[in-house]
Amino acid sequence: MQNARQNNTKHYYFFSYLLIVALFFLPQCGKRRKLTKKEAILKKESKEQRPFRYKKIERLTFDEALAVYTYYKKQNKKPQMGQVIERIITLTTDHDFIYPLLIELADLMFEDENYKKAEEFYGQHAAMYPGGADRDYVKIRQIESAYKQILDVHRDQTKTKETRKLIESYLPTLKPENPNREKIQKILDQCLMILLESEISYINFYIHKYHTLQQPKALDAAFKRLENINTTIIPFIKTEQYQNAHKEIAAFFADKQQKRDTSNIEKLIKLIQIKKNPLPMLSRF
Numbered sequence: 001m002q003n004a005r006q007n008n009t010k011h012y013y014f015f016s017y018l019l020i021v022a023l024f025f026l027p028q029c030g031k032r033r034k035l036t037k038k039e040a041i042l043k044k045e046s047k048e049q050r051p052f053r054y055k056k057i058e059r060l061t062f063d064e065a066l067a068v069y070t071y072y073k074k075q076n077k078k079p080q081m082g083q084v085i086e087r088i089i090t091l092t093t094d095h096d097f098i099y100p101l102l103i104e105l106a107d108l109m110f111e112d113e114n115y116k117k118a119e120e121f122y123g124q125h126a127a128m129y130p131g132g133a134d135r136d137y138v139k140i141r142q143i144e145s146a147y148k149q150i151l152d153v154h155r156d157q158t159k160t161k162e163t164r165k166l167i168e169s170y171l172p173t174l175k176p177e178n179p180n181r182e183k184i185q186k187i188l189d190q191c192l193m194i195l196l197e198s199e200i201s202y203i204n205f206y207i208h209k210y211h212t213l214q215q216p217k218a219l220d221a222a223f224k225r226l227e228n229i230n231t232t233i234i235p236f237i238k239t240e241q242y243q244n245a246h247k248e249i250a251a252f253f254a255d256k257q258q259k260r261d262t263s264n265i266e267k268l269i270k271l272i273q274i275k276k277n278p279l280p281m282l283s284r285f
Contacts, residue, residue, distance in 0.1 A: 057083050062091040082108045095128065103134060110145060119145035136180055139170050147187050153197045160198075164191045192237050197274050199229045204269070207262060223260050226268060227253050234272060245271035 060068065069084045085105045089098055106121035122142035126135070146163040167188045174181045206222035209215060230249045234242050249268055252258050 057087050060084075060087055062088065065091060078108055078111070082112075099125075099129060099132065102128070103138065106138075106141065110141060113148075115145040115148045119149070136174075136178075140180055140184065143167055143170065143184065143187060147191070150191070150194060153194055154201060157195055157198050160191050160194050164188060164195070167191070189237070192233055193274065196229065196233050196237070196272065199225060199233065200269065200272065200274070203265070207265065207269075210262065219260065219262065219265070222265055226265065229272075242272065 055064070057065070057068075065084055065087045069081060069088060072081045072084060082105055085101050085108075089101060089105070092098065102121060102125045106118050106125065109115075109118035109121060119142055122138050122145060125132070125138045126142060129135070129138075132138070143163065143166050146159060146166055149159045150163060151157070151159065167184055171181070171184055171188065174184070203222045203225050206218045206225070209218040210222070226249065230246060230253070234246045234249070237243075248271055252264070252268060258264060
């Protein structure tokens, strides 16, 4: 009898517990889970967007990529636009269709300060459409992109030389009255000054090496470097100081009786020593 009562008591407590649990959880089942921010955005998007919303860009078809590009453009999502434009360009051979997209892609890279990519895409456009209506805009932007990658004068000057080469191939194509000519000339002037300052630092290094280690080869290297820049850099700097320096240095090397010693090279270096702001500086950073 006592055992029966104990069993009934246990059953009573067990079912009471189940009832309490049911009363607590059943109302929750009727409530909808709150959508996350990402889910809410997805819900608002058109059904046309959903099939490739999570599809990798490199797997998009031409029509899908075009739809995504249109969507991103409306949303002004520039970083994503660049990736999709690249995909569209790889999927079409229509040069008229590619023409504006390639400029837009290069502009996006330029705005994002990805100057290496910007230079690459502007260069592609210039090569594909040499006679295009936007030729000058594209070439100037390509030059500006290259210029913004130039390193400090004490570091590698490969990009400075490349920028100079770009300008010297483009500048002769501009008419004297072209408003872009002055802007491009200023960039060229700065490239020349950077190259000159870099070379002077090398020459001073060789002179210092000669003084400290008494190595004749170091002094020979300094003179060779000076003679080289007097034909490749100094003549192209159109200021009175450097034009006069060019003539005097040329006369020195033409005179075989001149001694190639430290006093002479130090005197010649003073002629091309860079003064403060010899040319208006352009922002590169």
